[in-house]
Amino acid sequence: MKHLFIGGYGPDILTANSEFDVVARTAADKASFLAFHPTLPVLYAVGEQDTGTLTAYTVTDGELSELDGRPSEGSQPCHLAVHPGGELLAVANYGDGVVSLHRLDANGAFTGDPIVLTHSGSGPVWERQERPHAHQAVFHDDVLHVSDLGTDEIRRYALDGRALDFVKLPAGTGPRHLVFAGGRCHVAGELDAMVRTYDGDWNEVAAAVASEQPGTNYPSHIDVAGEYVYVGNRGPDTISVLRAADLSMVAEVPSGAAWPRHFAIDGAAMYVANQTGDTVSVLTLRGGVPQPTDVVIDAVAPACVLPR
Structure with a gap:
């Protein structure tokens, strides 16, 4: 990563460098x-x-x-x-x-x-x-x-x-984000708090809860890297790691702050936009599981992170 671009509900788009210092602010309302x-x-x-x-x-x-x-x-x-x-x-x-x-x-x-x-x-x-x-x-x-x-x-x-x-999709799913990988499509349901996997003909082949934590969950972003599906969970404030093959739970780890709205994976790094936590957390992937670091980027209500 050369730069990380951060958009959200604040007044700016932020640009951070590879040392995670903010080097530019561009006025942009609710980007x-x-x-x-x-x-x-x-x-x-x-x-x-x-x-x-x-x-x-x-x-x-x-x-x-x-x-x-x-x-x-x-x-x-x-x-x-x-x-x-x-x-x-x-x-x-x-x-x-x-x-x-x-x-x-x-x-x-x-x-x-x-x-x-x-x-x-x-x-x-x-x-x-x-x-x-x-x-x-x-x-x-x-x-x-x-x-x-x-x-x-x-x-x-x-x-x-x-x-x-x-x-x-099933009534009440409330599909939010989806991702295609390996001939399949994985869908995060914001309203039913489920992840569903569909084959190339849109037959459902797997379904699982997005979070195993108690309480209400509003899944946000979903992505695939290698053999794993990653899902952000708002409420539990976690990132779930599921096996892409059958959606079995591998791990569920803290996102670093409140309301993980979006995340991006870049190699062994995961960047999580924690909207109400006003931070972007920098996590590292070990064996496919996100691990905490001591690096955070302050940002007002971040909603999207984009490494480039």
């Missing part, structure tokens, strides 16, 4: 999720406002300079992703469930009109599922996958915005 262009030194950020925004930044030695910006076409954007080809960016707007697709030019700036994908529906947990709530956008095999917490669906679209068959 709750970040994503890099696959080939260009360009960073993208959402602005999680009622009228959402997107901003593109050119990155030079960790310093950010604004390249372009536009509306997210929805309310409270909370996630974005860039297609591996580098010509398309997708945004999930939590507030109204709108997903938007934005074309990128050769410099990584926005070009052309966006494609706006609206949706309808609800779920049984009325206080959270009264309408669509798009929570994550993931490109996989040239298909855009959107986890919709409000409708218990994985929405699927072609790159031109054409709707494909949606995947219906």
